[in-house]
Amino acid sequence: MGFIHVTDRDGKTHDLEAVEGWRVMEIIREHGLPIEAVCGGACECATCHVHVASPWQGKLFPAREDEEDMLDELPEISEASRLSCQIIWSEKLNGLQLTLADD
């Protein structure tokens, strides 16, 4: 049991209860925050783009090539950019902080 802290596009931060083994995209979607995730987690649409707070970036598994390929399609990304469907939540990510990217 643990939480992730997600800042929405209005700057409001939500503490979301996380579930072991769930994709972070799924946690965000399940709590009703606006995340498109059109392809449903297939790493094919880049509509679950998030910015991961810097202390957490190094604690995530690095992006795989297919995630990098999808990030390539976005007009604007940063060092913090990840696709939240490619981050699987575990206890180690308790307290993970991220911000929803613009539509």
Next chain:
Amino acid sequence: MNIILTNQTLQKSSITMSGDVVSIESYTSKAQHAKTCDIAIIGTGPVGLFAVFQAGLLGLKCILVDALERPGGQCAELYPEKPIYDIPAYPVISGQDLTDRLMEQIKPFNPEFLYSQQVAGLSKTQNGDFELVTTQGNTIIAPAVFIAAGAGSFVPRKPKVDNLAAFEEKSFFYAVRNRNTFVDRDVVIFGGGDSALDWTLDLLPQVKSLTLVHRRDKFRATPASIEAMRQAVEARRLKLVFGQLDSLAGSNGELETIAVKTADSAIEHIKADRALAFFGLNIELGPIAEWGLNLNSKLIEVDTEKFETSTPGIFAIGDINWYPGKLKLILSGFHECALAAQAAFKIARPDEKLVFRYTTSSSDLQQKLGVA
């Protein structure tokens, strides 16, 4: 994927509201002879395609409209190669195979497809039919409409630049509609996929200068294209810059300079009077949102008997609809097709009696399928 978008961008200003329906006069004026059918289907994903089958069994003729240039919707556009495991009787099938098989299955019913266009306007005619006008100026008249638009229409993803709108469709483009636009120009192309590379190689012989801008030195395109691109860079015919669009400068819609932020956060200014951006596709609900239908978030509310919307005669099936307990599964969409088709029959053939029959035993259905 090389998608040429044809007049997809709607001018908001041309939309006039009349009651709860929308008519788009500028498109209506371009309308050719109206096409008639029993059901106008918006979207050619698996659910839109299977609706043709269910309607066809009832003797109803369909015309389908899709923003993309081929059928399949998300299945063909987002994950053509990804395996799908939850289609009954297919332990595994790819998005493309599913699309191909549905196209084969509906062939006997001879549906008409209008690709590379959106339904821009939907209004009711005097005798109660619906009139749909597409962005290519086609008009469809039908007593029933099925909205099978998934998450909406695929539209080019736009960069976040303040003054972008001033240049869009004047000197900053998301597709090549007229290659003369780029001849003898200083052109910048953004992207690292097949579309970006195809157009880079295609336009290269005719431009004054060409710069390809991509985030990193890794391209997702046909190896032959990547090789040809690298040779052009080697021969100094093409400039390759690694970075992201930072800002646009120019006046009266005409670009003059493009600033690109490189990996080390330096700003590189590129002289350019034309730009082409290939940042993939986004999905938007689009004009559907303006049709006065009851929406739940970005989804269309329907009943679970007929999958009819708040406007009688307009149905919503597949991922685009919402009802209590809705699951966004292709499977659910197929079920919704069958029930909506029954309801559409009653609208399209009010004087005929509908007899429920099975394809296994009905010679009438087998004749429609061309197997009897």
